[in-house]
Amino acid sequence: xxxxxxxxxxxxxxxxxxxxxxxxxxxxxxxxxxxxxxxxxxxxxxxxxxxxxxxxxxxxxxxxxxxxxxxxxxxxxxxxxxxxxxxxxxxxxxxxxxxxxxxxxxxxxxxxxxxxxxxxxxxxxxxxxxxxxxxxxxxxxxxxxxxxxxxxxxxxxxxxxxxxxxxxxxxxxxxxxxxxxxxxxxxxxxxxxxxxxxxxxxxxxxxxxxxxxxxxxxxxxxxxxxxxxxxxxxxxxxxxxxxxxxxxxxxxxxxxxxxxxxxxxxxxxxxxxxxxxxxxxxxxxxxxxxxxxxxxxxxxxxxxxxxxxxxxxxxxxxx
Amino acid sequence: xxxxxxxxxxxxxxxxxxxxxxxxxxxxxxxxxxxxxxxxxxxxxxxxxxxxxxxxxxxxxxxxxxxxxxxxxxxxxxxxxxxxxxxxxxxxxxxxxxxxxxxxxxxxxxxxxxxxxxxxxxxxxxxxxxxxxxxxxxxxxx
Numbered sequence: 001x002x003x004x005x006x007x008x009x010x011x012x013x014x015x016x017x018x019x020x021x022x023x024x025x026x027x028x029x030x031x032x033x034x035x036x037x038x039x040x041x042x043x044x045x046x047x048x049x050x051x052x053x054x055x056x057x058x059x060x061x062x063x064x065x066x067x068x069x070x071x072x073x074x075x076x077x078x079x080x081x082x083x084x085x086x087x088x089x090x091x092x093x094x095x096x097x098x099x100x101x102x103x104x105x106x107x108x109x110x111x112x113x114x115x116x117x118x119x120x121x122x123x124x125x126x127x128x129x130x131x132x133x134x135x136x137x138x139x140x141x142x143x144x145x146x147x148x149x150x151x152x153x154x155x156x157x158x159x160x161x162x163x164x165x166x167x168x169x170x171x172x173x174x175x176x177x178x179x180x181x182x183x184x185x186x187x188x189x190x191x192x193x194x195x196x197x198x199x200x201x202x203x204x205x206x207x208x209x210x211x212x213x214x215x216x217x218x219x220x221x222x223x224x225x226x227x228x229x230x231x232x233x234x235x236x237x238x239x240x241x242x243x244x245x246x247x248x249x250x251x252x253x254x255x256x257x258x259x260x261x262x263x264x265x266x267x268x269x270x271x272x273x274x275x276x277x278x279x280x281x282x283x284x285x286x287x288x289x290x291x292x293x294x295x296x297x298x299x300x301x302x303x304x305x306x307x308x309x310x311x312x313x314x315x316x317x318x319x
Numbered sequence: 320x321x322x323x324x325x326x327x328x329x330x331x332x333x334x335x336x337x338x339x340x341x342x343x344x345x346x347x348x349x350x351x352x353x354x355x356x357x358x359x360x361x362x363x364x365x366x367x368x369x370x371x372x373x374x375x376x377x378x379x380x381x382x383x384x385x386x387x388x389x390x391x392x393x394x395x396x397x398x399x400x401x402x403x404x405x406x407x408x409x410x411x412x413x414x415x416x417x418x419x420x421x422x423x424x425x426x427x428x429x430x431x432x433x434x435x436x437x438x439x440x441x442x443x444x445x446x447x448x449x450x451x452x453x454x455x456x457x458x459x460x461x
Binding site: 023024027028030031034035092093096097098099100101102104105108111112117118119120122124 | 325326327348349351352353354355356357358359360361362365366368369372373375376377378405406407
C-alpha cells in the first residue's frame with residue numbers, strides 16, 4: 001500500500017534476512033504477519049515454501065502448568081542444541097482489545113539464549129480463539145530455522161480445536177484438580193490430544209487422574225494417545241515426553257500427512273472467511289454497518305425477527 | 320494510514336534489578352491492558368540483557384521499567400545502551416519508581432523517556448505512552 005521507505009527492506013531482502021537467521025528481521029516480520037496487512041502478505045509470498053519444522057501445540061486449562069511445561073520442553077531440546085521457537089498465545093480483551101501476556105515469566109531460564117525465540121501473541125479476537133496470525137507466525141519461525149515450533153494456548157473453549165489444526169502434534173496438559181475428566185471430554189479436549197500429559201504429578205490425585213484419562217481415551221475409536229506423567233518444575237518425565245514428540249516428528253517427516261492437509265484447508269478457509277467478513281461489514285460507503293444498526297433496532301424492539309434481518313442484510317450483499 | 324499504525328501498542332513491563340516490590344508493576348501492567356495495550360509482563364529480577372532480549376523478540380514499541388532499588392542510574396542507561404547497540408533506539412524507554420527529580424532530569428538528557436513517581440495518575444502514563452509511541456511510529460515509517 002504505502003510505498004516502502006528507504007529504511008525498509010524489500011520483502012525479498014526481508015525474507016532473505018529471516019532465512020539467514022537475523023533475529024531482528026524475524027521479530028519485525030512477526031509484527032507484519034500478525035497485523036495481517038499487505039506488508040505481511042508480501043513478506044510471506046517472498047518467503048516461499050516452508051513447513052519442515054515440527055509444530056507442537058500445547059493446550060490445557062489455566063493453571064495446569066502449560067508455560068512451565070513449555071519451558072522444560074525447550075530445555076530438553078536445547079540439551080541437543082536444537083533451536084526452538086515458542087509462540088505463546090493469550091486472550092485479548094473483547095472490550096478494550098488490550099492483553100496481558102505473561103507466559104514469559106515461566107520461561108526466564110531461556111531469556112538470554114540465542115537458540116530460543118519466544119513471541120507472545122494476543123488473540124485479537126480471532127475466530128476459534130487462536131491468534132489469527134499464528135499460522136503465519138509459525139511459518140516465519142520455521143523459515144528462520146527453529147525446529148520444533150511450540151504453540152501454547154490457554155485451553156478454554158474453541159481454541160484447542162483450532163490448535164489441533166495448526167499443530168502436527170497436540171499435547172493436552174492436565175493437572176490434578178484442574179477440572180474433572182468429564183469436563184475435558186465435553187470441551188473436546190481429549191479428542192484432539194495426540195499426547196496427554198498429567199503435570200504436577202507429584203500432587204495428590206495424579207494417579208486417579210491418569211486412571212480416569214485411561215478409561216476415557218479407551219472409549220475413542222482412534223488410537224489411544226499415550227499418557228505421560230510429568231513434574232515440569234523439576235524436569236521429571238520430560239525426556240519421555242520429548243522422545244514421544246520426536247518420534248511423531250520422525251514419522252511425519254517428508255510426508256504430506258493428513259494433518260497438514262487439514263491445516264492448509266483450515267488456514268485457507270479462515271483467511272477467506274475473514275476477508276469476506278471484512279469486505280461485507282466494511283463496505284466503503286458504510287452502508288452495511290448502518291443496515292446492521294437499523295436491523296438491530298428492529299430485532300430489539302420486536303418489530304422484526306432476527307432471521308428476517310439476516311435475510312435482508314444478505315439480500316443486500318448479492319444485489 | 321497503514322496497518323502498522325492501527326495495531327495495538329505493545330509494551331514490555333518488567334522489574335529491573337534485585338528489589339522484589341512488584342505490586343506497582345502489576346498495577347501498571349493491568350492499567351495498560353485496560354487502556355487497550357498489549358502488555359508483555361516478564362516479572363521480577365530482570366537484568367538489562369534479559370529485558371532488551373525480550374523487547375527485541377517481542378518487537379515492542381516501549382519498555383516500562385519499575386525500579387525501587389536505587390539502581391536507576393545504572394540500570395536505565397544500561398538498557399538504553401543495549402537498545403542502541405541493537406539498533407532499536409526507536410523503542411521508548413520509560414518507567415517509574417522512587418527516583419529523585421535530579422536523576423530523572425539526568426536520565427532524560429541521556430535519552431530515557433519520562434519517568435513517573437509515586438502517586439502519578441495512571442491516565443497520565445497512558446496518555447504519555449500513546450503520544451510518544453505515535454510520534455515514534457511516525458518517524459519509523461517516514
